[in-house]
Structure formats: structure tokens, C-alpha cells
Amino acid sequence: MIRKFKFKHGFRQLSHLPRKSLHESKEIPSPKGLPLVGTTLSLIAAGSAPKLHQYIDSRHKELGPIFRDKIGPVSAIFISDPDYMRAVFNNEGKHPTHVLPEPWIVYNKIHGCTRGLFFMNGEEWLETRKKMNRFLLKGDLKWLENAAKTATDYLIENISNTTYTETSYIPNLESILYKWSLDVMVAILVGAKNFDRIQKSHHNDLEHLAKTVHLIFHTTSKLQLIPANLAHHLGLSRWKMFEDSVTTALNTAKNFVTQILHETAEEDCLISKMLQENLQEDLIIRIITDLVLAAGDTTAYSMEWILYLMSKHPKIQTQLYNDPSNTILAKNIVRESLRLYPVAPFLTRFLPEDTNIDGYKIPKNSLVILSIYTSGRDPKYFENPAEFQPDRWLRNHGGNFKQMIQATMPFAIGARSCIGRKIAEIQLQLALNEIIRKFNIISKNEGDVEMILKMVAVPSKPVKLQFRER
Numbered sequence: 001m002i003r004k005f006k007f008k009h010g011f012r013q014l015s016h017l018p019r020k021s022l023h024e025s026k027e028i029p030s031p032k033g034l035p036l037v038g039t040t041l042s043l044i045a046a047g048s049a050p051k052l053h054q055y056i057d058s059r060h061k062e063l064g065p066i067f068r069d070k071i072g073p074v075s076a077i078f079i080s081d082p083d084y085m086r087a088v089f090n091n092e093g094k095h096p097t098h099v100l101p102e103p104w105i106v107y108n109k110i111h112g113c114t115r116g117l118f119f120m121n122g123e124e125w126l127e128t129r130k131k132m133n134r135f136l137l138k139g140d141l142k143w144l145e146n147a148a149k150t151a152t153d154y155l156i157e158n159i160s161n162t163t164y165t166e167t168s169y170i171p172n173l174e175s176i177l178y179k180w181s182l183d184v185m186v187a188i189l190v191g192a193k194n195f196d197r198i199q200k201s202h203h204n205d206l207e208h209l210a211k212t213v214h215l216i217f218h219t220t221s222k223l224q225l226i227p228a229n230l231a232h233h234l235g236l237s238r239w240k241m242f243e244d245s246v247t248t249a250l251n252t253a254k255n256f257v258t259q260i261l262h263e264t265a266e267e268d269c270l271i272s273k274m275l276q277e278n279l280q281e282d283l284i285i286r287i288i289t290d291l292v293l294a295a296g297d298t299t300a301y302s303m304e305w306i307l308y309l310m311s312k313h314p315k316i317q318t319q320l321y322n323d324p325s326n327t328i329l330a331k332n333i334v335r336e337s338l339r340l341y342p343v344a345p346f347l348t349r350f351l352p353e354d355t356n357i358d359g360y361k362i363p364k365n366s367l368v369i370l371s372i373y374t375s376g377r378d379p380k381y382f383e384n385p386a387e388f389q390p391d392r393w394l395r396n397h398g399g400n401f402k403q404m405i406q407a408t409m410p411f412a413i414g415a416r417s418c419i420g421r422k423i424a425e426i427q428l429q430l431a432l433n434e435i436i437r438k439f440n441i442i443s444k445n446e447g448d449v450e451m452i453l454k455m456v457a458v459p460s461k462p463v464k465l466q467f468r469e470r
């Protein structure tokens with residue numbers, strides 16, 4: 001079967017080619033590496049796993065928008081051309097599959113854990129996903145906005161509680177943002193009207209849950225440099241710490257969700273919607289527990305990057321403060337932050353069939369990694385790509401808007417893209433507006449803060465901010 005796929009310079013062939021034509025495909029470039037370890041040593045020289053995005057970026061600059069690399073035991077095809085990336089999503093099949101973090105696979109296996117959407121596959125995933133799409137991505141989402149607003153009021157209160165000297169900064173920004181991201185999820189689960197009550201009656205559970213979700217992030221990132229299976233078999237303390245943190249977080253989340261499951265009837269909230277759909281209780285608990293975990297790092301760190309960028313751009317703060325009804329500006333600030341600092345800088349797919357992308361043969365089941373850190377900073381699509389310029393996203397600004405969108409995709413696209421996208425966009429824009437309305441954000445970092453990878457894209461050192469009440 002041969003498919004036509006529209007590329008920016010007209011139609012190029014994208015196909016599941018018959019054997020003969022696959023022979024004629026272009027060779028995918030590859031860096032020179034050693035037989036067993038591939039190019040692992042080059043990655044180590046470039047700064048190891050925390051700098052993987054920069055290492056891959058430099059490979060793209062050397063080898064082009066598609067290359068094959070073997071890093072340790074992992075062999076993958078890396079892609080940074082937006083059209084090629086779209087072609088990958090168009091060929092991901094009915095049940096797209098992605099890479100699951102190894103520590104989680106090992107944990108789920110040892111503990112016989114069945115998990116939520118991110119870990120599901122096949123028909124079970126598709127059926128569940130269709131239902132969740134209806135709740136979280138389609139129709140009138142005003143209820144999500146109301147929930148996010150109620151929870152964000154607590155964030156503002158938390159931020160207000162710090163007083164500063166000339167040189168001091170908010171000491172626990174990351175924890176405050178984790179708590180906020182959990183609060184938003186809880187408000188979505190139980191509804192804006194119920195949130196205050198649940199927040200008070202389950203105060204300790206929620207504080208504990210926010211801390212354990214945050215802890216998982218640290219214990220997972222400690223397993224970044226050693227295969228989790230090996231760490232488990234050797235009984236390393238870093239495995240034990242990871243295992244304990246996950247067990248505590250899963251149990252705390254499950255207990256909490258089980259308790260609130262029937263406290264919220266008749267409300268416009270996620271739990272009621274799921275119960276009305278006759279989803280089994282244990283499935284509801286599985287899905288919600290994983291939503292809470294997935295929301296933690298992603299929105300907390302995205303918000304941290306937004307606040308950092310705002311602190312470095314006081315003029316943009318003033319622009320937003322002077323025109324609070326300018327929803328386009330808030331949207332573009334969030335978009336531009338996610339372009340520069342995508343919390344998930346690599347997207348992954350295993351393609352179910354042999355696929356031909358612009359003459360390159362991608363064999364069935366090979367791991368394809370989309371380098372959105374590189375595409376989002378490609379000068380072909382973004383003038384002065386390292387600069388933070390929210391206005392570049394204005395339709396009349398002169399950029400090729402469609403290509404810019406395709407080069408960014410922080411939430412991925414297609415059937416398996418982020419189910420929390422709307423939630424994230426709503427809460428990030430809302431919190432940005434509310435914070436700027438109330439505070440001046442002042443940077444206390446000397447020099448720039450770099451992005452490093454610790455499972456997700458995080459700041460290389462603490463982001464030091466003062467929030468001065470206006």
C-alpha cells in the first residue's frame with residue numbers, strides 16, 4: 001500500500017512500500033560508534049543523560065533531521081523535521097505505543113500493578129481513552145476552568161506568605177508548585193464547589209500526597225544512569241528508595257480517591273462524569289491515580305519555567321499586567337515557554353508497519369524518537385530561536401504559523417497525545433494571569449538557569465524568585 005503524504009514542498013511519497021521499493025530507500029545517516037556501546041562514550045563526554053537533549057541536538061546539526069543512533073542498549077531513529085514528525089504520527093496505527101520508563105515497567109511487574117492510560121495498550125487503551133477524551137478534551141470545558149481557578153487561589157495565598165529581604169527569594173517554589181498542580185487535579189476530580197471542603201477535610205492526605213509525588217520525581221531521576229532491572233537485582237538503595245516512594249504515592253493516591261469517590265455526587269466534576277459513564281470503580285481509581293502522578297512534574301516544572309522567563313522579561317510582565325484581558329498574550333507566553341522548555345523534549349513511537357518517510361525506510365517496530373527540543377529551536381522555523389518572544393506567535397507577525405505549531409508540539413499530536421493538554425493550558429494561563437495581577441516577579445539568579453533532563457526538563461539550579469506584591 002502506498003500513501004501520499006503532503007510535505008511543505010509538495011507531495012513526497014510516504015508509504016508502506018513493497019519489498020523492492022524499500023531496497024531503493026535512502027540510507028539513514030548514523031554517527032560512528034563502538035560495536036557494543038554505540039555512541040555512549042560521546043554522550044558521556046557531552047554531559048551524560050542530563051544533557052541528552054543537547055547531545056541529540058548537536059547530532060542533528062551534524063547529521064541532519066533524521067539519523068540513527070545506538071546509545072548503550074537502545075537503538076533509535078531520531079527525527080527533528082516537523083513534516084517527518086507528522087508523518088510518524090500519521091503512521092502510528094490504531095493503538096499507538098510509546099516508550100515506558102524502565103523503572104516503572106520493573107515496578108509494575110514486581111508488584112503486579114495495573115495502571116492508568118499511559119501504561120495501557122491495545123483495545124483497553126482505546127476504549128478508555130475515547131471515554132476520557134469526551135470528559136477532558138471535548139465540549140464545554142468551563143468546569144475545568146472553574147476548578148483550576150479555585151485551586152489557583154490557594155497558590156496565590158501560598159506565594160503571599162513569604163516576606164523578603166533585598167537578596168532573599170521564595171525558598172520552596174518547587175514544592176508550592178507541586179502542591180498547586182495536585183490541588184488543580186483534586187478540584188477537577190471533586191468540582192470547584194466541593195474543593196474547599198475536601199481540601200480542609202483531607203488536608204494532611206493532600207500535603208502528604210504532594211510530597212510523595214514530588215519524591216517519586218527525585219527517586220526516579222536517581223535511576224537515570226543505571227538500568228532499573230539491575231538496580232533492583234543488586235538491591236541498590238536507590239532502587240529501594242524509588243520502590244518505597246512509588247508504593248507510598250500509589251497507596252496514598254488510591255486511599256484518597258477511594259474516600260472521595262462517593263462524596264461528590266451531582267457535581268460537575270470528573271469523578272461524577274466517570275461514575276455516570278458506569279466505569280468500574282477499580283478502573284476509575286487506576287486512571288485517576290495516574291492522572292494525579294502525570295500532572296505533578298509536568299505542570300509544576302512548566303510553571304516554574306514560565307515564572308523564570310517572566311522574571312527575566314519585566315517588560316512582558318508589564319505588558320500583561322496593563323492588559324489583563326489580553327488572553328492571546330497569556331496564551332503566547334505559555335506557548336513560547338513550552339517551545340523553549342518542553343518538559344518532555346523527546347516523544348517516542350514504535351511504528352507498527354514498515355514506513356517510508358521521504359525515501360527513508362523506517363522498519364516495523366523500530367523505536368522512533370522525535371526531538372522536539374531541536375525542532376522547537378530550529379532557526380528555519382523560529383527567528384532568533386533562543387530568544388523568548390511570545391509575540392512571534394501572533395498571526396500577523398510574519399512567521400509561518402502552521403510550521404511553527406508543527407515544530408513545537410509539547411503535548412504531542414494524534415490519538416495518544418496528552419490527555420491533560422486542556423487542563424495544563426488552562427491552569428498555566430490562569431496562574432500566570434493571577435500571579436502577574438498580584439505580584440512583580442523579580443529574578444535573584446545570577447546568570448542564566450540551564451535546562452537539564454531528570455526524566456523531564458528541569459532547571460539546572462534552583463530558580464530564585466521574589467514575588468513582590470504590587
Ligand code: HEM
Binds near residue numbers: 099294295342348416
Ligand atoms: C505542560 C504540561 C504537560 C505536558 C507538556 C505534557 C506532555 C505530554 C506528552 C508529550 C504526552 C504524550 C506522550 C506520548 O505521546 O507518548 C503526554 C501524555 C499523557 N499526559 Fe501529559 N503533559 C502535561 C500535563 C498533563 C496533565 C496535567 C495530565 C493529567 C491531567 C497529563 C496526563 C497525561 C496522560 C495520562 C498521558 C498518557 C495518555 C495516553 O497514553 O493515552 N499530562 N503528556
